Amino acid sequence: MPLTNSHQNIIDPYIKIGPDDSLPAEGALLVTLAVWQDHWERLMRRQELIGVQLTSDEHPEIISDDIDQLDLIALEFPTFRDGRAYSYARLIRERYGFTGELRAVGDVLLEQLHYMERVGFNSFEVLSNDPATDFEIAANDFTVWYQTSGDQRRTATMLRQGKKNHG
Amino acid sequence: MYRYDEFDQTLINERAEQFRRQSARRLDGDINEDQFKPLRLMNGLYLQLHAYMLRVNVPYGCLSAHQLRRLAHIARRYDKGFGHFTTRQNIQFNWISLTDTPDIMTELAEVDMNTIQSSGNCVRNITADHYAGRARDEIEDPRVWCELLRQYSVLHPEFSYLPRKFKLALTGSPHDRAAVAVHDIGLRLHHDNQGRPGFEVIVGGGQGRTPVIGKTIRQWIEPRHVISYVEAILRVYNLYGRRDNIFKARIKILVNAIGIDKFRKLVDTEWEQIRDTGLQVSNTEFERINAHFLPPDYENLADQGDELAAKRTREPAFDAWMRSNVTGHKVPGYAIVNISLKAPGRIPGDISADKMEHVAALADQFSFGELRVNHRQNLTFVDVRQIDLYLLWEQLVALELATANIGLASDIIACPGLDYCALANARSIPIAQDISLHFANSGKLQQVGNLTINISGCMNACGHHHVGNIGILGVNKRGKEYFQLTLGGSADEHASLGIRLGRGLPRAEVPGAIERIVDTYLTIRQATETFLQTYRRIGIEPFREAVYGPVNVSRRVA
Ligand code: SF4
Numbered sequence: 075m076p077l078t079n080s081h082q083n084i085i086d087p088y089i090k091i092g093p094d095d096s097l098p099a100e101g102a103l104l105v106t107l108a109v110w111q112d113h114w115e116r117l118m119r120r121q122e123l124i125g126v127q128l129t130s131d132e133h134p135e136i137i138s139d140d141i142d143q144l145d146l147i148a149l150e151f152p153t154f155r156d157g158r159a160y161s162y163a164r165l166i167r168e169r170y171g172f173t174g175e176l177r178a179v180g181d182v183l184l185e186q187l188h189y190m191e192r193v194g195f196n197s198f199e200v201l202s203n204d205p206a207t208d209f210e211i212a213a214n215d216f217t218v219w220y221q222t223s224g225d226q227r228r229t230a231t232m233l234r235q236g237k238k239n240h241g
Numbered sequence: 242m243y244r245y246d247e248f249d250q251t252l253i254n255e256r257a258e259q260f261r262r263q264s265a266r267r268l269d270g271d272i273n274e275d276q277f278k279p280l281r282l283m284n285g286l287y288l289q290l291h292a293y294m295l296r297v298n299v300p301y302g303c304l305s306a307h308q309l310r311r312l313a314h315i316a317r318r319y320d321k322g323f324g325h326f327t328t329r330q331n332i333q334f335n336w337i338s339l340t341d342t343p344d345i346m347t348e349l350a351e352v353d354m355n356t357i358q359s360s361g362n363c364v365r366n367i368t369a370d371h372y373a374g375r376a377r378d379e380i381e382d383p384r385v386w387c388e389l390l391r392q393y394s395v396l397h398p399e400f401s402y403l404p405r406k407f408k409l410a411l412t413g414s415p416h417d418r419a420a421v422a423v424h425d426i427g428l429r430l431h432h433d434n435q436g437r438p439g440f441e442v443i444v445g446g447g448q449g450r451t452p453v454i455g456k457t458i459r460q461w462i463e464p465r466h467v468i469s470y471v472e473a474i475l476r477v478y479n480l481y482g483r484r485d486n487i488f489k490a491r492i493k494i495l496v497n498a499i500g501i502d503k504f505r506k507l508v509d510t511e512w513e514q515i516r517d518t519g520l521q522v523s524n525t526e527f528e529r530i531n532a533h534f535l536p537p538d539y540e541n542l543a544d545q546g547d548e549l550a551a552k553r554t555r556e557p558a559f560d561a562w563m564r565s566n567v568t569g570h571k572v573p574g575y576a577i578v579n580i581s582l583k584a585p586g587r588i589p590g591d592i593s594a595d596k597m598e599h600v601a602a603l604a605d606q607f608s609f610g611e612l613r614v615n616h617r618q619n620l621t622f623v624d625v626r627q628i629d630l631y632l633l634w635e636q637l638v639a640l641e642l643a644t645a646n647i648g649l650a651s652d653i654i655a656c657p658g659l660d661y662c663a664l665a666n667a668r669s670i671p672i673a674q675d676i677s678l679h680f681a682n683s684g685k686l687q688q689v690g691n692l693t694i695n696i697s698g699c700m701n702a703c704g705h706h707h708v709g710n711i712g713i714l715g716v717n718k719r720g721k722e723y724f725q726l727t728l729g730g731s732a733d734e735h736a737s738l739g740i741r742l743g744r745g746l747p748r749a750e751v752p753g754a755i756e757r758i759v760d761t762y763l764t765i766r767q768a769t770e771t772f773l774q775t776y777r778r779i780g781i782e783p784f785r786e787a788v789y790g791p792v793n794v795s796r797r798v799a
Contacts, residue, residue, distance in 0.1 A: 133480070154279070154402070155279075155362065155402055157362075157399075157400070157403060158480055160400070160401075160479070164399055169514065183276070185280060186402075188398075189396075189398040189401055190398075192398035193398050215255060215259040216252065216259075216396070217255065218255070219396070220252070220393060220396070220397075221393060221396075221397055221398065222518075222519045223399065230252070231526055234246070235525060
């Protein structure tokens, strides 16, 4: 699936591993929660990039202790209507302090990219030939925001008070 | 009232432009109706039975004369010359075309109005006591908090895809005119035992298929923490609310499933983490918004005792209007005036473009150019000099807007029903028309006194039938419309849900049944009891008998 890091289209370096797949000896891996839990020790010992993908039923608190070990967390949107991952993203960034790649996967629509970026996602799997351009269109609809969220944008209130956001 | 500054204005303009691009993509065929639907719904554009319907937010019911003129213009130019005020203090236009919608949004943005989140699974327009800031019994004016919460909820990146729609209501008075107990979150400003203002937070109330009276999750919270507390509730709901069944997705189902104590624990745990973050309302921000809600330049006036009394004696129609439509103001010499949009036989909440303009002119002349939309689908002037009451009444009479029935049996709430709504089982509007005409002809209106009749065209309960003293619900039995009556509902500080009276009735039998219920009340009431008080004292049986005949053995067994 085409992927963008919001500036450009990128090639996904990760191999997706589900419960039925065997663990390859080499390569960057994006594993399901079950695989992560079953092969935790083996996976922690690897030197290569490692990520965990969570379904929207899997609260990221389960992996919050491992967060420093992870390069990527991917959160699934089973349908665009399922908004749980917006809250998960904020918790992952703002409460568990994750600084790596936070990827939105699944039913990720153009119109949602902007909200996703605001809550802390920084890569997006979009069904599009050119997701970076889509992102460009969708993320520039607004220049004013009322809410603070993980993205450090200055809110209307901050702008009014002429405050600088040192985030 | 609140006026947009450059930041608010930019955001609203950008939203209108975004929708212009989205609808162009739809009209060009770049996206299909399935993809477009969530986009238009987030902007209050519904596809109804015959046309698009556009719902415009009236934030917590506050409207300027200038804005009302713009709504009149929109009604005339883009609709069939009418607007329809709703129980959410909003206005709907029922005959809108998709191609016109971006222009309408731009026209609204020019007068500080928008349609953002007037639909969709997100935080909807926030409602409030329509007497806010003016009521004699008010403890604190909730409007600054309404505006803070409005801004907080508009285009919230985390809470725009909640399990289901989410409604907040605020009041600052002990007498609840905002029905806060039947909202997802109800906020009631009051004083704690040391006299400090704070919010009682009520959660998990609602109507619809599963009506629930909300539960108090917190007795008192400092106002500056109210946004973080609301955020904690929203986050818990967003994470744990059901998403597998849309009929079980409202927060009330979650609260009932895990119990208020467990729910409170989840919220408090979350709140502890966020209460001292940037969500606290600073004094600067409070003061900035409060400056928009300062009282107008009241004159130094005395209450008009004798003169008004003399006019009332001379003119019984004026007296009737004064009794039902006019109420006390906290400033001496002023009054609050309700304008009924429930003339007998008319569609509840409907108003023509011409009348909107006349009302706007009267608001300029008599009430500092502002008015309120109230959740019973009427309009309110909150700052009328008592010396002007007679003159205002005369002008309203000339406009056929002086119906003296606020709070009385013909002040009926009705949802759009089968005349417009794609979800309806039955028509609500004609039933409302039948009943209001019936009462107008019977001459019993004043004698019966306070009585709320609420009508919904289906279980979704947009007409608030559960909390009507008499509720009427349209049902469909083998392709035929029937109407189910409930008694004893109430939306005030002693909120209660109505109880089903008996089997559904065909339309023709409804006014007669209401008449028999009302006559029963008139016969058995004691002293000054209202309908609701009598019902609560005596129970449903006498009313049941009045409508369906005496209880026989077979019915008892069944
Ligand atoms: S109650 Fe039913 S019929 Fe009435 S407006 Fe709501 S959905 Fe439509």
